Amino acid sequence: DTAVSQTPKYLVTQMGNDKSIKCEQNLGHDTMYWYKQDSKKFLKIMFSYNNKELIINETVPNRFSPKSPDKAHLNLHINSLELGDSAVYFCASSQVRGLGTDTQYFGPGTRLTVL
Amino acid sequence: AQSVAQPEDQVNVAEGNPLTVKCTYSVSGNPYLFWYVQYPNRGLQFLLKYITGDNLVKGSYGFEAEFNKSQTSFHLKKPSALVSDSALYFCAVTPTAGNKLTFGGGTRVLVKP
Structure with missing residues (x-):
């Protein structure tokens, strides 16, 4: 009964490679997000999609490309990986578009x- | 631009003692404030939020937080801490318009038996 799931849990790769991280939510939410948590545990939003439409795009290198095939999925593709991309990436979802009161899961x- | 400050990198408390984790914020308009907890090698779990109304908000696992508009603060509290409360706690804010969640730097809580 996992609400928001991500695969893989761990990803080790060489510089220059291209990799993808998948995210799925079964909460019926309309909005999904990607966050990056760096080595100092600082969390920052990268992207937000509402029903397959990009609504937040922070200052992220264009090597990062989110893709939303449907509103339950938001994948993150990273081209030409660099050392500085090492981090923990979190996916999240919330029920309603553009509503600051809404809890993100x-x-x-x-x-x-x-490497 | 909105921002959140958590002035303490770490809080140490003995089991059974009260726990307070501090948070101050800056945002245009009315703030919507959240607390999340992150256990080791886990994702963030929602604890509680303030939207409007009563300044004292009660959340999961016995936690509560008090919204203070004049001091722009939203401190997290628990009357009696447990060893299992040891984790990383994040305060976050969204503005009145939009759902861009801005996090503080996190506070590590260590509850000793």
Whole structure:
């Protein structure tokens, strides 16, 4: 009965590779997000999609491309991985678009290590 | 631009003692405030939120938080801490318009038996 799930949980790869992280939510929510947590545990939003439409796009290198095939899925594709991309990436979802009162529910995270 | 400050990197407390984790915020308009907890190697779990109304908000696992508009604070409290409360706690804010959640830097809580 997992609400927000991510795969893989751990990802170790070489610099320059391309990798994807998948996220799925079974909460029936309309909005999904990607966050990055760095080595100092600082959390920052990267992207937000509402019903497959991009609504938040923070200052993220264009090597990062989110893809939402349907409103229950939001995948993160990263091209030409760099050492600085090493972090924990969290997916989240919330019920309603653009509503600051809405609680965001987080997945378990994907720890990406770039060697 | 909105921001959240958690002035303490770590809080140490003995089991059974009261626990307070501090948070102050800056946002245009009325704030919507959240507390999340992150256990080791886990995702963030929602604890509680303040939207409007009563300044004292009660949440999961016996936690509560008090919204203080004049001090722009939203401190998290628990009357009697448990060893299992040891975790990383994040305060976050969204503005009145939009759902961009901005997090504080986190406070590590260590509850000793």
